[in-house]
Every structure is written in C-alpha cells, then in structure tokens.
Amino acid sequence: MAIAEARAWSREEAAAAGMVLAWHAAQAPEKPAILSEAGNRTFGELNARANQLVRALRRAGLKAGDAVALLCSNRPEFVETVAACQRGGFRLTPVNWHLKGSEVGYIVDNCEAKAFVADARFPASAMEAARMSPGLVVKLAAGGEIEGFTSYDAAVEAEDGADLADPALGTQMMYTSGTTGHPKGVFRRQAAPVSPLLVKLTETAAFRDGDMALVTGPLYHAAPLALNLSFPINAGVGCVLMDKWDAEETLRLVEEYRITHTHVVPTMLHRMLQLPEATKAKYDTSSLRWILHGAAPCPAHVKEGSIVWFGPVVFEYYAATEGGGIFVDSHEWPEKKGTVGKPLPGVIVEVHDEDGKPVKPRDVGTIYFKAPEQGRFEYYKAPEKTEGAYRGDFYTMGDMGYIDEDGFLFLTGRSAEVIISGGVNIYPAEIDQEILKHPAVADAAAVGVPNEEWGEEVKLVVELNEGYRADDAMARELLDFAAANLPGYQRPRSVDFMQELPRMPSGKVLRRNIRDAYWQGEKKI
Template identity: 40%
Template sequence: MPDISTLPGFYRIAQADPGRRAVIDADGAVTTYGELLARVNQVSHGLRARGLAEGDVVAGVLPNGLDAVVMLMATGQIGLYYVPVNWHLTAAEIAYIVADCDAKVVVADRDHPVEGALTGVGELAGGRPATAPGDRSAGAVMWYTSGTTGFPKGVQRPLSGAEPEATVPLVTWFLGEVCDLRPGDDIHLVTSPMYHSSPCAHTMFALHLGHTLVIAPRFEPVAILELVDRHRVTNAMMVPTMFHRMLRLPDEVRRKYDVSSLRQVIHTGAACPVAVKKEIMDWWGPVLYEYYGSTESTIAFSVKPHDWLARPGTVGRPAPGFEARILDPDGEEVPAGEPGMVYVKSGLGSFTYRKDPAKTASSMRGEWYAPGDIGFMDKDGFLFLCDRRTDLIISGGVNIYPAEIEAALLEHPAVADVAVIGVPDEEWGHSVVALVQPVPGPRPSPRELLDHLGPRIARFKHPRVIEFRDELPRTPTGKLSRSRVREEYLAG
C-alpha cells in the first residue's frame, strides 16, 4: 500500500490507492476511493457540459450520503462554489437561497424534490468520462448563514485559481495543530447534516487525510455508539446536545459498546456545559477537542482535552493564523479577565457576504471580525465565553434567529406583536419561546399559530412554547426590548 502521508489530498490518494475504502454509506454500501473519484470526475465533466465555468454556483439539496459527498468533491476540483442547502427548510426558504446564490444547477434527491432541480447526480454523471477534467482549480463551499434580519446570506471566500492540491498541505498542518488529526487509516463518523459548515468541512478534511467516512443516517445515541463499536471509529464531529443525549442512556446500555477506538471527538456549535464535558471524558477518555468560531471566521479558537481539563469552561486560545482581541463598547481593548466583545483576525483569508457589502462592512472593525459574542481572556490567552449576543438562539448547535420567526407570526391577522426568545434548556441548550400580544378580540390558540408557521418556516424553528401577553415591553424609543422580555419570562 502507498504511503498516503506524502500525497496532497483526496484526488491524489484515490489515484494512488483506488481500493482504499472512502465511504460507508448509511445503508452499509461501501465505495472505494477509486470508485468515488470516478464518479466525482464524471460529475465534474457533466457540470462543465452544462456550461458552468470557474466562479459559477451549484446548489445541493441532498441528505447525508454518497451524492452529497460526490457534489462536494466534484465542484471542489473545477473552481465552482457549492451551496449545501438545508433540506428541512420549506420550499419558499429553499427557493430564496437558490435564487440569492444564482445557482446555475441545483441537485436534489427524490425525497426532497425542488422545482427545476436534477434528481441525484446520475443526470450529471451519465455517459461522462471517469478521467480527470482538464484545467482543474480549487472550488469552495459557500455556506448560507442567517443574520439578525432572518434572511440568510452566503459566506463567500475568494477562489485561489490554483489546483485543488495546492491548499492541502496547509489544511493538513492546521488540522494537526488544532485537532491532532493526521493522514492515515482513520475512520471518521459523520453524525450531523452536511449542510452545516463544520460537518461538511470535516467530511472534506477526512477524505483529504485518506480517512474512511462512516455516514450515520441520523443522530440516535445507541445507533451512534453501535457504529463506533462496529467500525472502530477514531474521530467524529459532534455538538453538545449529542453528548447530553448519550449521557442519558442507562449504564447497562453504555457498557454494551466499545468506544476505546475514539481518539478525537471534535465539538463546536454551542457552549458545552462543564459537567457534561467532564462526564463524557470520564466515559470516553480525554478525547474531546473543542473549537470556537463561526461560518465567517472558521476555527478561530481551539483547545485540546488536557488544556481544557486544566481550565474547565474555556473554548481555547487563538488557532494558528488567528489573532484575537476583547474590546469594550468604545473599541478599547480590555484587560485580561474583563469581559467585552470578541474580535478575531485571520491570516488564512477573508470573506464577504454575497450581494451584501453593507452587511460585510458592518460585521468588521477594520480587519477584525466580531462573531457576536461576549467573553474574556485569561492571562494565558484562553477565551471564556460569557453569553451569546442577545438575539441569537442556539438550539442543539443550530442557530435560530428570532426576527425570522417574529416576522412569520406577525403575518397572522390575530397577532399584534410578538417577541421570540431563547430560554435555557437542559438538553438542547436553548429552546424557542414566543410571547404573543394578540389584537383585541378572540385569541388564536397556540396550535393555530403553529399551523400558520407550517408553510412559512422550517419546523426546527417553531416555538416550543407560545404564551400570550397583554403588552410587550419596549424601550423609550419604541423598540421591542427583548432583554426585558427574557428577564420577565425567566423571573416568572
């Protein structure tokens, strides 16, 4: 077998070791690196045959599986932007993203049909050569992330114009520094939807490192443990909600599965309670690697297991290539231990919000980007987060923005005003609560309002609790005071 540690990424590894296992799909089907590369090449040729050129956009409304992996790697070698779309969104929400990104081709699967989309990769691959396309250049994934207006924006990075292999050594070095991941015969478990940035990125990382992907059909605690045991999984990416759910399993169930193969379980997406993280490491060993950042900033801070155990609660120090500052409201840097707004600067590349230069500018202070969190750094440069920005709800590691839900509820004729807040939830981190001020007259039922939301926003954004208020608190200028709404609700 060839020494893949010297090979720059997936495409070269697949040529040198075509029999290597690349993907074990949710149904157990195995695809080798050679088979995957052949399909990737066919799709690359198929996209070019449809007239797509460097810088054009392709969208995929695809559940986790082989087709999603193929689209990721095919667009990645012919200079295209790939937009993975959340298949749980409503038709209107999907249509907005497809239109906003100017996708020239949309690929969906049979269970998630999209008007005008190709069904699966077969239509692109059919009859195309399995050889590498000419004039290869690196593409990029353009993830869509919502802003406080509720309208998602594409986070777009400039294309390098270089061949796909050119950036692999930097990626390999960075992952080694941050997560102790190395090229080799490791097994990566995909536990989360690949339309999220971290799971998608780790899928690409795993293939560039020569690892085998094991794709879970969905997150179920026992099913995940069974996959770890059966495939001797060595690394995975998870969110804290998953840890919480697995810790609720009875001891006799936990003991049935051997998790000793795990070496790196990377988590991000939301703050992990200290007690939960300690309990998982008591069970799995010191294997939890954490990083903090955003779709815009990527991995800005990171912490390895032993450093975290020495400083429980930290999200780490600035990752290689990053600088960090904590600023007060006047933009002055604060001393160690004093909280302020977190700002980061990356030496690894810039981003813009697609079609929204004003939003790009408003998120920056010169070269510094604000992920929107309040925190402090200790004297050794380890960051501790105090709170998310007040309007953002993180439930199960997923960002939910109140303004979008409020706008949809305000379309109901019986709703005069509404405030949506996140309240602490032991399992999910936060849950969504809507406080509704109805118009005079008969009040709608919570069920009626949820039915109203059905065609407008995805189900995971729906409030878990809807309560009614005669009046909602406002600031002297008339602006809804969400902080007072939250304080009064929690006090009650």
C-alpha cells in the same frame, strides 16, 4: 490525466489542483471512502464519479468559477458533488433542506447558481427553488425523480470517469443568516491562508491507516461538511454517513466500524450520556481517539462526563463560517472549566467594549477576531452587512464573553439575537413573521431561553389582540399553529404572554430585554 499519471503527483500537488481524492484513489482504489444507507463508494468509485460529474456539468455549459447549488441529504451524491466542484473549479453552495422552498430558492438564485443538484427527498422545495432561479442551465435529481430535473445518474454515467486533464481548484460559499433579513453568503475573493485551526486539528487528529470517521450532522452545515467529511476524507480516511442522528445508533456505529474520529455538538454528548448505563455498556467505544465538539456552549457537567467516559480524547474549538481559531484539549480544560480554549498561534482575539476599546481580563464585552491580510470574508452582494461585521481590521460573530488572565476565552452570551439550539442557528425574526399571521397575535418575540440539553430552546412571547384570552388553550393553539407553519428546529417549545411587549421609542420590540429576564432568573420556564 489517468489515475496512473496521478501517482506521479505529490499529495500536495494533487491537493492544490483539487485532486487529492484522485491521489488517494491511485494509492488504494478499493479502500472504503463512503458508507451510507443510500449506498457505498470506494475511493476509486468516488474519484471516477467526481470526474464524470465535472464532465456532465461542463457539457451543460459550466466553466471554472461558475456556481453549483446542492440540496441533498447525507448520501454519496452529496460527496460526489463536493469532490466534483473541488476539482472542476466550481463554487459550491450547499443548502439547508429544512428551509422552506422560497428560502431555498432565494439562496440558489442569490449565489448565482448555474447548476442545481437536488435530492429527490425534497421535490417541492427543489421545484420551487428552480422556478425562482432563472440563471440555472442544468438541474439534476439524485436518488429519484423530480419534475423538470434530469436524472443525476443518467447524466453522470454518460461520461468518462478517467481523471481530468485540466483540473482547477474550486471553492465553497456557505450561507449564514443574521437575526433579520435573508441569509448571507460568506464569500472570499482570495483564498485565505492555511488556518491555524486546521493545523491544530491535523496535529491532534493524527490520522493513520485504518482510521474511520463518523458523520453525525447534516452535511449542508459548515461544521459537519468541513470537520466530519472534508477533513478526514481528504486525508484518505473513510467516512460513515448517518442519515439521522441517534444516541444509541452512534455507539453502535462506533463499535461496528471501529470509528476513530468524529465531530459532534454538545447536545449529542448530552444525549449519549443520558442513555441507561446498561445501554452504554453494550458498546465498545475504545476505538475513539478524537471527539471534536463546537457550535454551541457545552455545559460543564456534560464535558466532564464525556471525558470520564471516552477518556482524554475530547477536543473543543470556537470558530464559525467567517473564521476564528480557539482550541482546548481534555488536559487543559479541567483547569479552566467552561472555557472554549485559547487562541491558536497567529490568531488574535480581543474583547471590546461598546466604544470599540479592548477591555481588561475578565471584563465582558464583544469578541473580535483580527482578520487575515489575505482572504478576508465578505457577505456576498451585501456590502452593508460586511461593513457591519468589521471594526477596522477586526470582525465579530456577535458573541460576548471575556478572556481571563491566562488568555483563556469564556463565552457569556450573544450580542446578536440568534438562538443556538443543539448547535443549530435559529433566527427569531423568521419565527415572528409566521406567528404574526395568527389572528390572535398583536405582536410576538421569539427568544432563546436556557435548556440543559440543547443549550437554548425557543420560547414564544406573545402580546394578544383584544378579545383573546391568555390561557393554556391559547398557548396550545399557537404551538399547533407554529408546528403547521415552521420547520421542526424553529418551532417554539413554550409560550408566555405579556400584556405589552417592551419597545423602543421607534416601536421596535426590545427582544434582548425579554430574553435577559429568563437568563437572569426573573422568569420561570
């Protein structure tokens, strides 16, 4: 189908076939779609490159339903791959490039990828992952060379850029981890119905001609991919990609490109608020009409300061890869400070006690969402983990909180052991297993402790082997060891020592008991 034919489609028909970007390209081919340090794309160029990539993947043997893994920084090729999978009928899995090569390899293999698109910035991880993934039939290197990979540009440029005659709507399978074990693919056998959250976001975003969005986070993460990129660009709104987030650079980009929409995590708001007043006054941010935040609890003073600075354009949601749909705007929030919002129409939320019974208003328990009748998630090839997430027709993301008498939800903590720092999930078991390699360590428990800027930070609590001294020198040695063996976001910021870690009769460390002591003020940080 040529672009001229795409004009005959309604926008809804194009979206249903995965060709919504082709529809926008037909309307305004020269309109900027992607602006980044690694290159720019108009809607016409992005659309053509997506068509070329589909043909390249099909030439390699991929069919609708096959999986594509993507290890890539925030650059145009990431967006092209997303668009190609959306119209080629492929199942896309973006991979966190902060992970070790073996962890990347587990995901690429587990998702049954037949194609692997990798950024030349991460050659070691890409090559290790490829070695672990015997099902791959094509490996493409974007932005440079990777040994054993074909050039992405060469593969794409050899193909025709005209619109596909036979597009098929693709899917995505994001990976999320528990506190132990391997990451889990969030899989749906059927498409879920239109999310009430998406309806609300569309209503509040109120996109119009001339709008521009800013991508602040890494696109491998579910929230930036969905809310910073896919949401605006599928509406025909161009996106500016940040390669690495910085507070002042955010303000500069807002002024330069007259940014109207963005999604952030609370840490970003906090960092921007902490800039000197003279720095903040240098930039005109009046173009911002919609600042969405989620992914971690937001301190009340940060939320208040953001509303005062930017105006009543700050919106908050509570959801995850598995689902959800809680929302609050800048007008409701001051009356319910600390809330993450109310359930949207069609979203049923209950707080359950340990016996699975709903609790009274303001009683704390585990938060459960009612699953939709169609398109329920499951964890890919992990039925036991799927079963553990559901209680009848309800599922939980492991958070605890309460609902007040007016129906507003408040979070109080996490029933799972996941540490959330700056909107990033950190899994303590992965930290423990590295620290336990140090000869001085008998046992270890990484826990999340309060941090005003990040929400939580990683603290390492250690039981030493006999013959080692629990002193500042040992704490520094362990922090240096962690820095050499863990990615930056997993590294502990401090170390405490215990003569003996608390354990269950089975011998398992009681991590929650350790963590609770810091949150209840019994220990100083």
